Amino acid sequence: MFPPARTGTSFYTANLSRELSGNGNAVSVITLDYAGSGLDDSAEIKKYNTYTIPTLSFSVKGWFKHFRICSILPSNYYKVHKIVKAANPDVILLVNHYLDIAFPAIFASIVNTVPLICSVGTQLQSCNPFRNKVLNFFDRLICGHFIFPFCYKIIAWDKEILRYLNDLHGSKVTDKCEVVNWGVNGAPEEFISHEHDYSLHNQILGVGAVSEQRNFLSLVEAFGIVASKYPDLKLKVIGHIYYDAAVRLAQRLGLSNRVIFTGELPHSEVLYEIKRSDAYFVSLTAKYVGLGTASIETMMMGVPVIANIPGDLLGSHILKDMEDVILCHGLSSSQVADKLCMLFDSASLRTSIGQNGRRFVKKFMSWDKVSADMCSVFNSCIGVSND
Numbered sequence: 001m002f003p004p005a006r007t008g009t010s011f012y013t014a015n016l017s018r019e020l021s022g023n024g025n026a027v028s029v030i031t032l033d034y035a036g037s038g039l040d041d042s043a044e045i046k047k048y049n050t051y052t053i054p055t056l057s058f059s060v061k062g063w064f065k066h067f068r069i070c071s072i073l074p075s076n077y078y079k080v081h082k083i084v085k086a087a088n089p090d091v092i093l094l095v096n097h098y099l100d101i102a103f104p105a106i107f108a109s110i111v112n113t114v115p116l117i118c119s120v121g122t123q124l125q126s127c128n129p130f131r132n133k134v135l136n137f138f139d140r141l142i143c144g145h146f147i148f149p150f151c152y153k154i155i156a157w158d159k160e161i162l163r164y165l166n167d168l169h170g171s172k173v174t175d176k177c178e179v180v181n182w183g184v185n186g187a188p189e190e191f192i193s194h195e196h197d198y199s200l201h202n203q204i205l206g207v208g209a210v211s212e213q214r215n216f217l218s219l220v221e222a223f224g225i226v227a228s229k230y231p232d233l234k235l236k237v238i239g240h241i242y243y244d245a246a247v248r249l250a251q252r253l254g255l256s257n258r259v260i261f262t263g264e265l266p267h268s269e270v271l272y273e274i275k276r277s278d279a280y281f282v283s284l285t286a287k288y289v290g291l292g293t294a295s296i297e298t299m300m301m302g303v304p305v306i307a308n309i310p311g312d313l314l315g316s317h318i319l320k321d322m323e324d325v326i327l328c329h330g331l332s333s334s335q336v337a338d339k340l341c342m343l344f345d346s347a348s349l350r351t352s353i354g355q356n357g358r359r360f361v362k363k364f365m366s367w368d369k370v371s372a373d374m375c376s377v378f379n380s381c382i383g384v385s386n387d
Contacts, residue, residue, distance in 0.1 A: 001099065005034060006267065011185035012119075015367055028049040029048050031051070031053075033053065034052075053073075054075070054076065055068040055070045070104065071101065072100075077107045080104035081107060085108075085111075089114055090114070110150070115383075116152060118153075120157065126286065128212060136168060140168055148172075154173060155374070155377065156177050159312060160288045160310070162179055165177060181365050183367040184293070198351045198354065205303075207239060210241045210243055213285050214284055215285055216281075217249060219246075221336075224253045227255060234258050237259070238263075238265050238269075239264060241263065271301075274294075274303055277303055280298040280303055282294075282309075283328070283331055299324075299325070299360065300358055301358070302357070304326065304353040305353075306328060307328065308327070308330060309325075319360065324356045325353065326339050326342075
């Protein structure tokens with residue numbers, strides 16, 4: 001995935017490409033054709049050597065908004081092979097394991113004897129037990145038998161993804177794994193240049209597709225608890241709505257005028273809303289949790305983040321509770337409400353957590369560090385065949 005698609009995976013590909021290219025590496029990007037998706041074109045796709053391949057697209061309600069498949073078109077195997085042959089790369093990096101562009105990439109890797117590396121940033125999971133079993137079955141069947149065996153190395157973005165890979169595939173996959181974190185979306189300067197104002201803005205922000213596994217219910221419930229104490233406070237949630245339980249909850253609580261669901265917005269507007277916020281809330285309600293791209297952008301902006309993640313999510317880089325972030329163990333709405341009140345009652349706490357979070361991201365999750373870590377993995381694979 002790549003711009004104009006607006007997802008964490010797309011931003012990851014674009015930002016890693018930018019950083020690698022800026023450090024003198026020749027980068028070619030193969031992505032899908034998003035024509036007809038309704039997504040705006042992006043100048044990003046005109047950078048590097050960017051190639052688009054044809055797809056078949058359709059909507060899968062409740063699952064994917066812009067679902068596209070490319071591997072059933074035989075011509076795509078030849079196209080990817082020809083692109084790889086002409087580029088003569090040291091490695092092929094597949095970004096996310098569940099995308100079917102994996103199969104043309106595997107073919108090109110074998111035919112051109114170029115090592116294939118897979119970067120995994122998404123767990124395939126659902127809070128619906130039946131749907132979760134279906135996803136797990138196809139992950140084990142397809143990725144476990146037809147993708148991962150052809151990868152020389154597998155990059156896990158964090159320890160929760162590593163745990164997910166181990167639970168589903170065991171040591172045959174995790175023995176190939178290394179944890180390499182990801183970075184903010186865009187040039188660091190646009191975040192570093194922002195000096196956050198810690199006087200009250202009276203806004204809580206959540207960002208991400210509203211789904212069963214990111215349903216924002218505990219946040220809306222917590223907002224219902226604190227709403228009377230802070231009558232000017234508003235809650236804004238940015239992201240496409242797949243699952244509307246939180247919308248209906250806000251209506252039942254009589255808070256529709258104060259709980260605003262904007263739908264999907266351009267990245268520039270997301271950054272604008274981060275700057276206008278006092279706190280950012282992130283949570284996943286499924287088995288495996290994580291931070292997400294918008295969360296670390298928020299930390300880089302100096303805005304306090306509340307998250308239900310383990311402190312060691314980022315491997316050896318430990319996030320300290322009440323210093324770098326505010327950790328919620330579980331999704332108790334009363335606990336979230338208590339944490340929000342602590343923030344809204346203390347400008348000094350907002351300042352210290354916001355600034356410590358910014359320092360953490362600058363030190364451990366800048367793209368120059370991410371690209372350097374990735375290059376170390378690439379260098380260990382150069383000259384290795386996948387056959």
